[in-house]
Amino acid sequence: MESVKKTKLDKKMDIIKQKEEAGLLENKSQNRALRRFFNNRLAVMGLIIFTVILLATIFAPIICKYFPQKIDMLNRLQLPSSEHIFGTDKIGRDVFARILYGGRISIFVGVGSALGAAIIGVLIGTYAGYKGGLIDKIFMRISEIMMSFPRIVLVLFLVSVVGQSLWNLIVIFILTGWGSMYRMTRAKILSIREEEYVLALKAFGLNDIIICYKHMLPNALGPVLVNITLSTAMFILQEAALSFLGLGIPLNIPTWGNILNIAQDISVLRENWWIWLPVGTVISIFVLSVNFIGDGLRDSIDPTQQG
Amino acid sequence: MISYIIRRILVLIPMLLIITFLVFLGLEFTPGDAVSYMVSPDALANISQESLNQLRDSLGLNDPFIVRYFKWIGGILKGNFGYSLSSGVPISEIVFDRLPATLELSITALLISTFLGSILGIVSALKKGTIIDNILTLLGMLGVSIPRFFFGLVVILFFSLRLGWLPVGGRLLPGREAFLDTLPYLILPSLVLGLTMTAGVMRYARGSMLDAINKEYIRTARSKGLPEWRVKLIHGLRVALSPIIVLIGFRLPMLIGGSVVIEQVFQWPGIGREFVAAVRFQNTPLVMMIALLFVLVMLTASFLIDLLIAMLDPRIRLE
Numbered sequence: 349m350e351s352v353k354k355t356k357l358d359k360k361m362d363i364i365k366q367k368e369e370a371g372l373l374e375n376k377s378q379n380r381a382l383r384r385f386f387n388n389r390l391a392v393m394g395l396i397i398f399t400v401i402l403l404a405t406i407f408a409p410i411i412c413k414y415f416p417q418k419i420d421m422l423n424r425l426q427l428p429s430s431e432h433i434f435g436t437d438k439i440g441r442d443v444f445a446r447i448l449y450g451g452r453i454s455i456f457v458g459v460g461s462a463l464g465a466a467i468i469g470v471l472i473g474t475y476a477g478y479k480g481g482l483i484d485k486i487f488m489r490i491s492e493i494m495m496s497f498p499r500i501v502l503v504l505f506l507v508s509v510v511g512q513s514l515w516n517l518i519v520i521f522i523l524t525g526w527g528s529m530y531r532m533t534r535a536k537i538l539s540i541r542e543e544e545y546v547l548a549l550k551a552f553g554l555n556d557i558i559i560c561y562k563h564m565l566p567n568a569l570g571p572v573l574v575n576i577t578l579s580t581a582m583f584i585l586q587e588a589a590l591s592f593l594g595l596g597i598p599l600n601i602p603t604w605g606n607i608l609n610i611a612q613d614i615s616v617l618r619e620n621w622w623i624w625l626p627v628g629t630v631i632s633i634f635v636l637s638v639n640f641i642g643d644g645l646r647d648s649i650d651p652t653q654q655g
Numbered sequence: 656m657i658s659y660i661i662r663r664i665l666v667l668i669p670m671l672l673i674i675t676f677l678v679f680l681g682l683e684f685t686p687g688d689a690v691s692y693m694v695s696p697d698a699l700a701n702i703s704q705e706s707l708n709q710l711r712d713s714l715g716l717n718d719p720f721i722v723r724y725f726k727w728i729g730g731i732l733k734g735n736f737g738y739s740l741s742s743g744v745p746i747s748e749i750v751f752d753r754l755p756a757t758l759e760l761s762i763t764a765l766l767i768s769t770f771l772g773s774i775l776g777i778v779s780a781l782k783k784g785t786i787i788d789n790i791l792t793l794l795g796m797l798g799v800s801i802p803r804f805f806f807g808l809v810v811i812l813f814f815s816l817r818l819g820w821l822p823v824g825g826r827l828l829p830g831r832e833a834f835l836d837t838l839p840y841l842i843l844p845s846l847v848l849g850l851t852m853t854a855g856v857m858r859y860a861r862g863s864m865l866d867a868i869n870k871e872y873i874r875t876a877r878s879k880g881l882p883e884w885r886v887k888l889i890h891g892l893r894v895a896l897s898p899i900i901v902l903i904g905f906r907l908p909m910l911i912g913g914s915v916v917i918e919q920v921f922q923w924p925g926i927g928r929e930f931v932a933a934v935r936f937q938n939t940p941l942v943m944m945i946a947l948l949f950v951l952v953m954l955t956a957s958f959l960i961d962l963l964i965a966m967l968d969p970r971i972r973l974e
Contacts, residue, residue: 498907498908499912501911501930501945592804594935595934608808621812625809635802636797636800
C-alpha cells in the first residue's frame with residue numbers, strides 16, 4: 349500500500365539523484381564519521397557552546413576586569429548591572445569573574461579526570477582483554493567491587509579517608525572512574541581478538557604488546573572517545589554536587605560547585621538569586637553541550653546505535 | 656535454577672569479604688583509639704587506665720589483625736555496628752532512626768520515575784521521528800545535564816519561597832506522625848529526585864519499545880488484521896515492559912546517590928544526610944558503616960534482580 353506513495357527517504361533519494369545529474373555533489377574525501385558528526389545539528393550546537401564557554405574561561409582575565417577573589421566590602425550584594433554583569437556576592441566579589449575563573453577549575457577537573465580514567469582504563473583493558481586469564485579476572489573483580497558502591501558514596505567515602513583538595517578529588521574521580529572505561533575497552537578488544545588479522549599478526553610472531561596496543565587498540569578508540577566525553581559531563585556534575593555539599597574542592601578555590609555552595613543559605617536562596625542562579629545555569633548549559641557532543645560522536649561512530 | 660542460585664551466592668561471598676575487609680582497614684587507620692567506637696561513651700567516661708587495658712584485652716583489641724576482623728564481622732552479623740564518634744549513639748540506632756525517611760523518599764521517587772519514564776518513553780517510541788519524540792528526547796538530555804541539587808534549589812525558590820505553596824524543607828513537625836502530615840514535605844523532594852531519574856527510564860523504555868515493535872510477532876499480530884492500537888499497546892507493550900525489573904536495578908545507585916544530595920538540599924532527615932554529616936565531621940565509623948550498608952543494599956538488590964531475570968529468561972540460567 350505504500351509503494352505508490354513516495355516516502356520521505358524516496359524524496360531524499362530523488363534530491364540526491366538530481367544533484368548527481370547536475371554534477372553538484374562535491375567530492376567527499378573527508379572522514380565519514382566526521383562528516384556525519386557535522387551533519388548532526390545538536391552536536392554542532394554543542395560543540396559551539398562548549399568552545400565559547402571554554403574560551404571564555406581561558407581568556408577570563410581579558411574578558412573581565414575583576415579578580416574572582418577580590419573582596420570589596422563597599423559593593424556587597426549588588427544587583428546585576430553594567431558594572432557587575434551578574435552582581436556581587438556577600439563580600440563584594442564579582443560573580444561573573446568567579447563564574448569564569450571557577451569554570452577553569454571545574455572544566456579542568458572534569459576533562460582531566462575523564463582523560464586520566466580513560467588512560468588507565470584503556471591501558472589495562474586492552475591488555476587484559478587481549479591476554480585474558482588471571483590479570484583479566486583480577487581487574488574484573490576489582491572493578492566489580494568498586495561498582496558495587498553507588499558512585500557518590502564511594503567518592504564521599506574516599507574523601508573522608510584522604511581529605512579534601514583539588515588533586516585528591518581528581519585522583520578520587522580517576523580511581524572511581526577507570527572501571528567503566530576498563531570494562532568497555534575490554535569488551536571491545538574481546539570482539540576484535542576474534543578477527544583474522546590478529547591471528548595473522550600472531551602468526552608473524554609479533555610481540556603481544558605491539559599487537560594489542562598498536563594494532564588492536566586503534567580499532568577500539570571510537571567508543572572510548574564517546575565515553576571520555578560523557579564522563580567529562582558526569583565528573584563536572586559530580587564536582588558541582590560535592591562542592592555544593594562542601595566536600596569537594598576547598599572553598600577558597602572558586603569552582604562552579606563552590607559558588608553554588610552559598611545557596612545552602614536560605615536567605616541567599618531567597619533574596620540574592622544572582623549569586624547562584626547564573627552559575628547553575630552555566631553548569632547546566634555546559635554539561636548539556638558536552639552531552640550533545642557525546643551523543644553526536646556516538647551516532648557518527650556507530651550508526652547502529654542511533655534510535 | 657538451584658545450581659544457578661548457588662553459583663551466584665558463591666560469587667557474592669568473596670566479594671562481601673573483600674568489601675568488608677576494606678571497610679575494616681579504613682576503620683583501623685582511623686586516627687584515635689578503637690575503643691572509642693566499640694564501647695558506649697558513657698561506659699568509657701568513668702573507667703581507670705587499668706580496667707581500660709583489661710577492657711582492651713576482653714574486647715580482643717590486642718588480638719592479631721585477622722582475628723579482630725572476623726570478630727568484627729561476627730559482631731555485624733549480630734547487629735553490633737559500633738558507636739558514632741560524635742554523639743556516642745549506637746550506629747544501628749541511627750540507621751534505624753533514619754531509614755524510614757529515606758525509604759519514603761526513595762520509593763516515592765522510584766514510583767514517579769517508573770510511571771512517568773515508561774509512559775513518556777513509550778509515547779516517544781510510538782511517535783518516533785515526530786516533534787513530540789524530538790522534544791521528549793531533548794527534555795531527557797536536559798534532565799541528565801542539570802545538576803540535581805540546582806534543580807532542587809530552583810524548585811524551592813519558586814514553589815516554596817516565592818509562591819509559598821509548599822514547605823522549604825524538613826519532614827515532620829514535632830508531634831505529627833500521620834502520612835498526610837508528611838505529604839506536603841514529601842512532594843518537592845520526591846518530585847525532584849523522581850524527575851531527574853525519569854530521563855534514564857524514558858530512554859530505556861523508548862529503546863525497548865522500539866525493539867519490541869520491530870519484532871516478527873508484531874508483524875504476525877498485524878497480519879492477523881488486529882487494529883493498530885491493539886498491536887502496539889497489547890502485543891508490543893507487554894514485551895517492552897518486562898525489562899522494567901532491570902530498570903529498577905540500574906536506578907538503585909542513582910537513587911542512593913540522588914538521595915544523598917537531595918536530602919541535603921531539602922533538609923530531609925534520612926540516611927543520606929546523616930552520611931554527608933558524618934563525612935563532614937570526620938566521623939569515620941559512621942561513614943564506613945553507612946557506606947557498607949549502601950553496598951549491602953546494592954549487592955542484595957542486584958542478586959535478587961539477577962534471580963528474577965533468570966526466572967523470566969531460561970537462557971541465562973544455563974550459561
